[in-house]
Structure formats: C-alpha cells, structure tokens
Amino acid sequence: MQLNDKIYIAGHQGLVGSAIVRELKNQNFKNLIYKTHNELDLTNQQQVANFFAKKKPQYVFLAAAKVGGIYANNEFPADFIYNNLMIEANIIHSAYQNKIKRLLFLGSSCIYPKYAPQPIQEIYLLTSTLEPTNEPYAIAKIAGIKLCESYNRQHNTDFRSVMPTNLYGIGDNFYSKNSHVIPALIRRFHEAKINNANEVAVWGTGKAMREFLYVDDMAKACIFVISFNKNTYKNNTDPMLSHINIGTGEDITIKQLAELIKKVTRFKGKIIWNDKIPDGTLRKRLDINKISKLGWQVTTSLEDGLDKAYRWFMNNAK
Numbered sequence: 001m002q003l004n005d006k007i008y009i010a011g012h013q014g015l016v017g018s019a020i021v022r023e024l025k026n027q028n029f030k031n032l033i034y035k036t037h038n039e040l041d042l043t044n045q046q047q048v049a050n051f052f053a054k055k056k057p058q059y060v061f062l063a064a065a066k067v068g069g070i071y072a073n074n075e076f077p078a079d080f081i082y083n084n085l086m087i088e089a090n091i092i093h094s095a096y097q098n099k100i101k102r103l104l105f106l107g108s109s110c111i112y113p114k115y116a117p118q119p120i121q122e123i124y125l126l127t128s129t130l131e132p133t134n135e136p137y138a139i140a141k142i143a144g145i146k147l148c149e150s151y152n153r154q155h156n157t158d159f160r161s162v163m164p165t166n167l168y169g170i171g172d173n174f175y176s177k178n179s180h181v182i183p184a185l186i187r188r189f190h191e192a193k194i195n196n197a198n199e200v201a202v203w204g205t206g207k208a209m210r211e212f213l214y215v216d217d218m219a220k221a222c223i224f225v226i227s228f229n230k231n232t233y234k235n236n237t238d239p240m241l242s243h244i245n246i247g248t249g250e251d252i253t254i255k256q257l258a259e260l261i262k263k264v265t266r267f268k269g270k271i272i273w274n275d276k277i278p279d280g281t282l283r284k285r286l287d288i289n290k291i292s293k294l295g296w297q298v299t300t301s302l303e304d305g306l307d308k309a310y311r312w313f314m315n316n317a318k
C-alpha cells in the first residue's frame with residue numbers, strides 16, 4: 001500500500017475501524033475515505049454499489065458489522081445474521097466489480113467449533129458444530145471468509161481475512177447489557193465504586209476462558225496483513241491461508257479478568273456470580289503461529305490495555 005492510495009475504512013467510527021484510521025494516519029497514509037452509518041447504509045446494495053462506483057477505493061478494510069457481546073448475540077440472532085450477511089455481500093461484490101486492489105475482511109474467533117482442540121488452528125474451520133449463543137453471527141462471518149475465497153478463486157481478486165480474538169480498548173461500546181465483557185465490567189465496577197456498592201454481579205460462572213487483544217494491536221495487524229506481499233502469503237508453508245488468526249495466544253478465566261478489572265477500577269467490594277447468564281464457549285484460545293511467523297507481534301499487555309481503556313472510559317464514555 002502506497003501512502004497516497006485511496007483507502008476505504010468501512011466502520012470507521014467503531015472500536016476497530018477507528019483504531020485502523022488512527023494507525024493509518026500514524027503511518028502517514030493520506031487518502032482515507034469513510035462514511036457514517038447515516039450517510040451510507042452498508043446493508044443497502046444500491047447505496048454500496050453507487051458509493052464504490054463513485055469513490056473507486058483501491059484498498060478496503062471491512063470493519064463494519066453488527067457486533068455485540070454474548071447477551072446481544074443471544075437475544076437478537078436475526079439482526080446478527082441478516083446485517084452481517086448483507087454488509088459483507090454488498091461490500092465484497094462491489095469491491096470485485098470495481099477492481100479494487102485488496103480487501104481485508106474481519107471475521108471473529110467464534111467461527112470455530114465450540115469444542116475445537118486448543119489452541120485453535122485456522123484449519124479447524126468447519127470441522128464441527130458452533131457455540132449456540134452466537135451461531136447466527138458466526139455463520140455470517142464464515143460466509144464472509146467463503147465470499148473472499150470464492151471471489152479469489154473465480155475472479156482472481158486479492159481479498160484477505162483475519163479472525164480476531166475478543167478485542168477491547170479505547171472507543172469501545174461501554175453500554176452495559178449489549179457490550180462485550182471488558183467494557184461491561186469496566187462500567188459496572190466503576191459505577192459500583194462511585195455508588196459505594198458492596199458487590200458487583202458478573203455473568204456466568206467465571207470459569208469460561210477468553211483471550212483479549214488490545215485494539216491498537218489489532219489495527220496494526222490489519223494493516224500488516226493487507227500490506228504484505230502476495231507471494232509471501234502464498235508461499236507460506238500452509239497452503240490453506242484463506243484466513244489468519246489474530247490474538248495473543250494466551251487466555252485467562254473470566255474470574256481472573258473480573259479481579260483485574262476490580263483492581264484497575266479500585267473497587268473495594270465483593271464479586272458475585274450470576275450463573276443464569278450463559279458462559280458461552282468455555283475456551284477459544286487461538287493458535288497464532290501463522291501471523292507470528294509472518295512477523296506480527298503483540299505489544300500491549302492486558303494490564304496496560306485495561307488501564308488505557310479505563311482511562312478512556314472515564315474521560316469519554318457517557
């Protein structure tokens with residue numbers, strides 16, 4: 001990617017999209033284009049087709065999606081499958097029709113089977129059944145990978161896919177119910193501290209394990225993957241490089257996470273568990289050998305990342 005190339009970031013106001021914009025600007029990319037959800041509804045095929053025909057981007061980061069935590073995925077399955085299928089199909093097809101140079105599709109680690117061997121290698125995709133709480137979302141994300149692969153095979157496009165683990169950081173969605181565990185707990189512990197509450201309820205049993213990656217590391221990974229030379233990509237030892245895991249390769253229990261967030265927010269009370277809410281997948285640690293061998297590495301520790309996220313929340317979140 002050259003510094004003057006025209007780069008479209010879909011979802012530029014979201015957690016990941018805004019981090020990609022920040023990092024592209026840091027790296028001196030000058031020709032970034034984006035539209036808000038109000039200006040361009042990516043589920044609308046005609047609007048997307050018109051936008052691509054008019055703007056003719058050369059590179060596309062597909063970081064727009066209907067996204068939420070375990071509760072939102074479980075409550076609104078139709079929204080998660082419909083919106084994500086439409087956004088992906090519209091953007092990927094328009095990218096092909098307008099001969100864009102490269103596109104990067106963001107999937108999710110929930111595409112892998114619920115009981116996949118750990119750590120999860122890319123080749124475990126479609127080897128067994130999925131976690132029910134997010135199956136519709138995961139199926140839409142698998143369709144996104146297959147869209148990229150199919151256009152590459154039939155039309156010789158260069159569409160790449162990354163599968164991030166659970167992400168967090170500045171610019172996250174800190175609304176308690178629909179969000180992911182880190183922003184939800186940062187808000188809950190912070191509010192409990194302010195209100196001198198004795199206890200905070202955390203969902204599930206605390207036994208589930210998750211791997212967390214700070215969003216700026218994810219943004220760097222996205223730019224790294226879209227940028228590298230196709231020959232490097234193709235000559236990698238594994239011929240099935242249709243999608244690449246992005247994570248830290250390390251996971252912790254939700255109980256350990258809750259203790260860390262309690263410490264970061266300086267809440268002094270007790271943690272109690274609400275096991276009426278599901279744990280979801282018990283474990284989904286990613287094998288990050290592929291991205292590591294290509295030369296990308298994590299820079300932000302969980303402790304530092306939580307600290308940055310908490311400071312951002314106190315200064316910015318409503």
Ligand SMILES: NC(=O)C1=CN([C@@H]2O[C@H](COP(=O)(O)OP(=O)(O)OC[C@H]3O[C@@H](n4cnc5c(N)ncnc54)[C@H](OP(=O)(O)O)[C@@H]3O)[C@@H](O)[C@H]2O)C=CC1
Pocket residue numbers: 010011012013014015016017036037038040041042043062063064065066067083087106107108109164165166167168172173180
């Ligand atoms: N956050 C995480 O833990 C993980 C995220 N991912 C993936 O990373 C990508 C980015 O996620 P993240 O940044 O967290 O999500 P966010 O919800 O923070 O951002 C998504 C962005 O997409 C926009 N968007 C949604 N629907 C439309 C639409 N119909 N038209 C135009 N814009 C739309 C949203 O705008 P608005 O808010 O206005 O609707 C929002 O700005 C997604 O593909 C997600 O699946 C993968 C693994 C983990």
Ligand SMILES: C[C@H]1O[C@H](OP(=O)(O)OP(=O)(O)OC[C@H]2O[C@@H](n3cnc4c(=O)[nH]c(N)nc43)[C@H](O)[C@@H]2O)[C@@H](O)[C@@H](O)C1=O
Pocket residue numbers: 068069070071073108109110134137138165166167176178179180181182184185202203204208210254277278279280281
């Ligand atoms: C990124 C990922 O995000 C979702 O999957 P998830 O990994 O289950 O993510 P989550 O952050 O919602 O939960 C992680 C764990 O944490 C527990 N937990 C405790 N207390 C709260 C809490 O207050 N909020 C939330 N959300 N979870 C909580 C919760 O019970 C679970 O055991 C999917 O949308 C999936 O599609 C996807 O891709």
